Amino acid sequence: MRFGGLKAVDDVSFKIREHTITGLIGPNGAGKTTLFNSIAGVYTPTAGQILFKGERIDGLPPHRIFHKGLVRTFQIPRPFPEMTVLENLLVVPPSQCGESFWNNWFQPARVREEEERNHDKACEIAKFLNLGHVLDLPCKNLSGGQQKLVEIGRALMADPSMILLDEPGAGVNPSLLAEIIDRISELHERGITFLLIEHNMDMVLNLCDPILVMANGRLLMEGDAQAVRSDPRVLDAYLGGEPEATS
């Protein structure tokens, strides 16, 4: 992946096994978010392939990748600010009958029935994420942590097989963080695969296996928490004299 003359992600190759929580760590500017955006379809890689369940997905637009069951969240949460939490969740379910203009006129019963189903599901997910009491608030009135939960909730509404989480723990107070970690592991047990970028080492080391380490746009190593902790290259990468840059 290049921007002008700059290589942001170069020669990165890895596999994510099903039913894992794979962590992706690395210093600022390592190319993690770029990698993420390439997987999610925001960028088209200049070279290389991205496969999901054996299918090539590089070059597909984000909404097509979503429909394959691969869902993402954003580093800085992007809920629809003027819409309520409930509405944010209700937007998500793929291929809703009522999303077609005509079905609202010609199949109102089907639309209503489906709407009720989605509504129940949204309430359930909101409850699971502890958002039940703010369902009718516009998202712009929520705290940053709650907005992260809304994003996770949106992801769940899609019944995804894999979720890309971009720094779910950043800027979240400790009690909420614990809750987020809790939810992730619970969802993992339900069979959802995760790939998450995180700076909070505790969280990554406790939650993730395996862990990928990136630096300067390259993959440095892959291994479990133990291996990452003991690898001197990782420490080097974090402390090394590379210039800081925002990712």
Added chain:
Amino acid sequence: MTGIVSYLVFFSILASIYSLMSLGLNLQWGYTGLFNIGVVGFFAVGAYTFAILASPPAAGHIGGFNWPFLAALIAAMIATGIVALIVGIPTLRLREDYLAIATIGIGATIQLIANNMNWLTGGPNGIYNIPQPLSAYFSSNLGYNVFFLVMIVVILLLAYWSLERIVHSPWGRVLMAIREDETAASSVGKSGFSYRLQSFVIGSILMGLAGALYASFIKYISPTLFMPVLTFQVWAMLIVGGSGNNRGAILGSVLVWALWTMSGSVVQAILPSTLQVKGGAFQIILIGLVLMLVLLFRPRGIMGSRKAVVFAGESKTVSGE
């Protein structure tokens, strides 16, 4: 007293026609964030299609199809929809401001066609023998106008009801999601293009419908009517009434149209005689100012958007990567 009633009926008919346009624009701008500054172009397509199809034969231009009112009305809406597709398909895929540029172009182009394609539009002389539906059954002018008002209010309510219903459906929800944050919408699987196109076409069809009704009511259309100032009028109506709010769109139309028809007298009363010629300019300056100030201080219009939520400061927007 009958005079006042008669005038109010007349006023309400025109205000309703503007309301239809303003509702169409509200779907495009208020709910989808599409910046259409060629409203007058779609209005003109509707008006001319109706006039050409519904009129008896006339010298100098194509016509004489004598279509029944309803058929011509529907044809006008279809024609406007097609024009909207032609403008929308190349531009709605691209960045938002391309639509603005394209719509200002289509507005200008349609005005040029209206003024210059004599065989089609009658050129500068316009089309002057447009029939009114059922006018033969009314002996008094006021009686007919009352009938027309009832008809147009029914159409307006129908449009309002349909819009309210559709914007509160899952379809409308996606529209709003795209307006709020296109990237996030795309990350949850909603492709902006197709929804934007639908919204754009439906909104434009309402403008075309307004044009057809105008042509039928006034019985005469000519290129002088389709000046850019009409687009600004409709924008002022929506912004004043509150974009993102269908009731606001209608309220704004009534208020601004009342102001507009009286502003001539107001301008005459306020401005010294040496500046009177520039009254039109002052009016537009006022619109420009209102547009900018509302954007700066009340981005969602005076009535606010659909939900009367507590305003917790400016809408927080999130910067991208």
Added chain:
Amino acid sequence: MIAQYLANGIVLGSSIALGAVGLTLTYNILNFANFAHGSLLSWGAYFAWLVVLVFGGVQSTIGPLSFGWPFILAIVAAALMASVLALVLDWLVFRVLRKSNIQVTLVIASFGASLLLRNLIVVVFGPEPQYYSDNIQIAQPILPGVRTTPDELFVVGLAVVLVIGLHLFLTRTRLGKAMRAVSDNASLAQVSGINVHNVVRWTWVVGGSLAAVAGVMFGLTVQILPDMGFNLLLFLFSAAILGGIGSIYGAILGGLVIGIAADLSVLFISPAYKPAVAFILMIVVLLIKPSGILGEKVQ
């Protein structure tokens, strides 16, 4: 006959090209379609007219041209004043809205500003057309079948000089390079230590100046009118999009293509459709190659 239309097209294209360069610069660096750009063009023309009036008209003339040295001064002054106007506009309106990062809000605000600025001209200077000089230049044959006035040649020459100057500015000076970097990738440029705010200011200055000069050129060869910038806006946008938004050389090329196409179209269709020609060209380009002729990135 064709040669004459071609020549007309080049003269018209020169003004459009300069205006379009300013437009594409602001579009690319500030990231929105600035509908007020046309008004900068009109204001530039009126500023120059004011200066000419201050000098008591354009009595002394240079060679065969219709104007004297005060007019050259007027061009410079107009460029300066239009830059100030652009900066004020930015400070009052766009600076505030830019934070919100919603392009359409900026676009609609610029549209409001354009309404305001255009009609302010009507209020201040009146709606009638004005001319820099009461004298009319008679076109002389310069090539077989081509007649032009000395002023028109001056306009084309000035456009060429400015384009070369702009090229040198963008490739040779630190500021120019910074502008290109910001237009390429603003956040990257910021990281590499470029003062983006400064670049934004200079973008307004360069864009405003070019718009003003385009306005003066247009006023010199046609007339000065409050609506002139707004009427040219479709041409400017078409040129910028045709060449590829963000591409400076594309805008120049686009300006010439639009100018020539509009004037040549008279051979086939009624001159009445001239503005529509620009619009249709633009739509066709958007359909075939959305990034424009010389545009690099697909939006």
Added chain:
Amino acid sequence: MKSRRITSSLVASAIMGVAALAPLAVQAKCTTTIGSVMALTGSLGALGQSIAKGAELAVDTVNKAGGVNGCDLKLSMLDDQTSPAVGVSAAKQLVDIHQVPAIVGALSSGVSMAILTSVTAPGKVVQISPSSTSPSFTELAKSGKTGGYWFRTTPSDALQGVAMAKLARENGLKRVAVLYLKNPYGEGLAGKFSEYFKKLGGKVTASVPYNPKQPSYRSEVSSALGGDPQAVFLIGYPGDGTTVAREWISSGGPQTFLLPDGLESQKFVDDVGAKYMKKVLGTAAGSVNTPSLKTFDSDFQKQFGNPPTQAYMTNAYDAVMVIALAMDKGHGTSADTVKNNIRGISGTAGTAIYAGAGQYEKALKLIKEGKRIHYVGASGELTFDKNGDVSGPMAIWTLKDKKVVQDRMMSVSTINKVLMKR
């Protein structure tokens, strides 16, 4: 909650609107109100404000001479902003709220026609336009859709086109290019001129329309220049017309100009530069042979402190005079009185009545005595045909010492002779 608020504010604004529009109820003396819709702002604003003065002068003249049927004549004038939608609203206000029997206006054909089809014809109110020249009005009248309520005090384009064709041939011009504004006025005039110029043995080398407010007219002028014309017939108004004329001169076009009434303006000549207009042949509806124009000029100077400078001012003046005289003749103020008596005070039968208060008094006396009169207006003789159109002689104007002057007349019979030609 909210809907109630909306409803109440709607009602409030409606009431306010009506209150603002309602005429003053208490009036000391009896008053007869007629209406006027004119472009006081918008693109024809500059034109409209001067034309409005013509109408105001006529009202003043009538009132000085004792008014209509002994009552003061009042003119309620509303602005149409040069927009049909605003124009019909204004006209409807006048008809419904001010209850006027007759409306003078509008100026542009597009606005006048919209008012005619949606307000005055269905509402059975007389409408007299001082300046709408579109041939569509004649067509509409022929089909009976105006109900006979439509009149105009400006001759249709046909007459002037014919007069110009004749004038051009008289001056030995064989090859003329036509550059016309693409509006009903320009199109009508250009069409008639071309038709009769050909019949008279001339050749129209090019007929090129131009749209208002274009950034440049270079290519229009270039295409008009093809075919090597001896002169240009330039149709339009000052403003764009000025620009086209300058472009024409600059492109090396012959400096012989045929100009219609729309460009009979000193400002136009000054802005273009009289030195570039070697020969000017102008036509305008009007009459230099009647005392009416002189009276109008001097009354106007007295009233407003400056001489009248604009085309159609006299036509507006005459429109008001005709309405007043028709009311006197019919001893009433209803729309039908005006409609039915207009032809009884115009034409050629009976005693000629000219402009001015003294003449109006004379007319009142003659009417009382039961004598037939006919009004000869400041814009010329007014003979309304069954479609509400007038025919009259044309004035020929030109430049003398850089000033616009009318120098002779072309009579109705001369024009008719050309019209008969096959």
